Amino acid sequence: MKFTIMINEGPYQHQSADSALQFCRSLLAQGHEIFRVFFYHDGVNNGSSLSVPPADDRLIQKEWSELSKEHDLDLVICIAAAQRRGLMDKDEAKRQGFESNNMIEGFRISGLGQLIEGGIESDRTVVFGD
Amino acid sequence: MATKKFMFVNRKAPYGTVYALESLEVVLISAAFEQDVSLAFIDDGVYQITKGQDTTGIGQKNFSNTYKALGDYEIKKLYVSKESLEERGLTQDDLMDLVWEDEDDDWAEKPSIIMVDRSEMAAVMAEQEVTLSF
Numbered sequence: 001m002k003f004t005i006m007i008n009e010g011p012y013q014h015q016s017a018d019s020a021l022q023f024c025r026s027l028l029a030q031g032h033e034i035f036r037v038f039f040y041h042d043g044v045n046n047g048s049s050l051s052v053p054p055a056d057d058r059l060i061q062k063e064w065s066e067l068s069k070e071h072d073l074d075l076v077i078c079i080a081a082a083q084r085r086g087l088m089d090k091d092e093a094k095r096q097g098f099e100s101n102n103m104i105e106g107f108r109i110s111g112l113g114q115l116i117e118g119g120i121e122s123d124r125t126v127v128f129g130d
Numbered sequence: 131m132a133t134k135k136f137m138f139v140n141r142k143a144p145y146g147t148v149y150a151l152e153s154l155e156v157v158l159i160s161a162a163f164e165q166d167v168s169l170a171f172i173d174d175g176v177y178q179i180t181k182g183q184d185t186t187g188i189g190q191k192n193f194s195n196t197y198k199a200l201g202d203y204e205i206k207k208l209y210v211s212k213e214s215l216e217e218r219g220l221t222q223d224d225l226m227d228l229v230w231e232d233e234d235d236d237w238a239e240k241p242s243i244i245m246v247d248r249s250e251m252a253a254v255m256a257e258q259e260v261t262l263s264f
Contacts (some may be wrong), residue, residue, distance in 0.1 A: 006262065008149075041152055080155060084148075112159040119260035120132050120163070127263050130149075 002033045004118030008129030010042035011060035012053065016128035017046055021063055023126065028071055036074045036118040037064075039107075041129070044082045047075070049104035061104050068106030075107045076114045136160050137168045137258040140175035145190050150178050153264035154196055161203035168207040168258070169200075170251060176214045179225050179243075194226070201230030206242045209254055213247060 005024060009016040020037075027034055039046055051061050068075050082088060086102075089109050093101035103109070119125045138157050144150040160167050171179060178197070185192040200208070208228060215221060222245060229239040246254065255261060 008264075040156075041148065081152060112156055113163065115156065115262075116136075116160050116163045116165065117131075119136060119262070120134050120165070125260045125262070127261075129263060 001123045002035050002121070003027055004035050004115070004122040004125045005037045006115060006118075006125065006127045006129075007037065007039050007043040007046060008041040008127065010045040011048075011051065013042065014130060016130065017043065017060055018058075020128040021060065021067070023128070024067065024073075028067075034071070034073055035122045036076055036114065038115040038118055039075070039077045040081050040112075040115070042085065043129075044077045044085055044087050047077045047082075047103050047107040048087060050102045065104045065106040073106070076110050077103070077107050078115070079109050079111055082109060131163065133164065133166055134259040135166045135168070135257060137170055137255060137261045139170045139172065139255075139261060139263040140178055141173045141264065143174040144178040144183065144194065145185060145188060149264045150175070151191075151193055153262075154193065156262065156264075157200070157205065158196075158203060161200075161205055164204075167205045168209060168254065169205065170209045170211070170255070172211040172214050172251065174214075174218075176210060176218065176220060176225075179208070179210070179228065180220070181224060181226050197226060197228055200228065201242055204230070206230035206240070207244060208242045209244050209246050209251060211248065211251055212245050215245075 007020045011017040046064055048061055088101050089103040090101045092109055140153055142149045183192055183194040228242040230242050231237045232240050
């Protein structure tokens with residue numbers, strides 16, 4: 001089956017960020033297809049490259065980044081939500097006149113249309129949130 | 131592009147968190163994709179469409195007028211939980227008059243709000259193909 005996943009909460013703050021990651025791993029292990037993973041609200045923080053949790057804790061953003069690389073996942077961060085929360089890739093940072101950027105490899109920034117398209121194109125859309 | 135039945139479930143108060151505001155942004159985009167859109171208002175979500183919202187004093191943008199524009203985007207099915215209203219001491223009179231214009235009936239204004247009880251809400255939800263919860 002083809003899935004689109006929506007993640008609405010940030011890493012460490014809320015279990016839904018971890019649950020979504022575990023759910024995606026499970027889908028892939030069972031041979032399902034993930035059409036897209038869409039990050040919204042504080043969920044955009046799952047794409048930050050500047051997280052430094054204590055050494056004995058998981059690094060959620062890196063786990064997404066590695067899963068994306070391994071399975072060629074389409075991880076999309078909502079641009080409107082990301083702009084509010086100060087998360088940007090190299091191109092967006094340049095466009096906004098910032099010298100630094102903070103998006104980890106494997107994610108891309110795009111619009112809300114990508115979520116709606118995911119809903120249309122997938123057999124199931126699953127939301128992880130509060 | 132195919133048309134699917136999308137439902138946006140609004141469960142939270144309009145202010146206090148950003149969920150309601152950002153949910154509306156998704157709703158408006160879905161209309162641009164010409165999908166069959168319904169909204170559900172349950173729990174504190176019913177406060178999103180109450181009359182007379184005034185954000186002076188909390189430093190937030192009052193976006194309640196956006197709900198009045200939904201009819202212009204062909205979004206005309208707003209299901210409101212009767213029990214959620216009652217539990218909060220509200221009635222339908224406390225809600226904004228949200229309408230859409232029926233072009234097949236000389237652009238007559240028709241109500242968008244559909245009051246449903248929990249079992250009716252469950253039946254409407256069961257018909258949906260994509261349900262996004264906020």
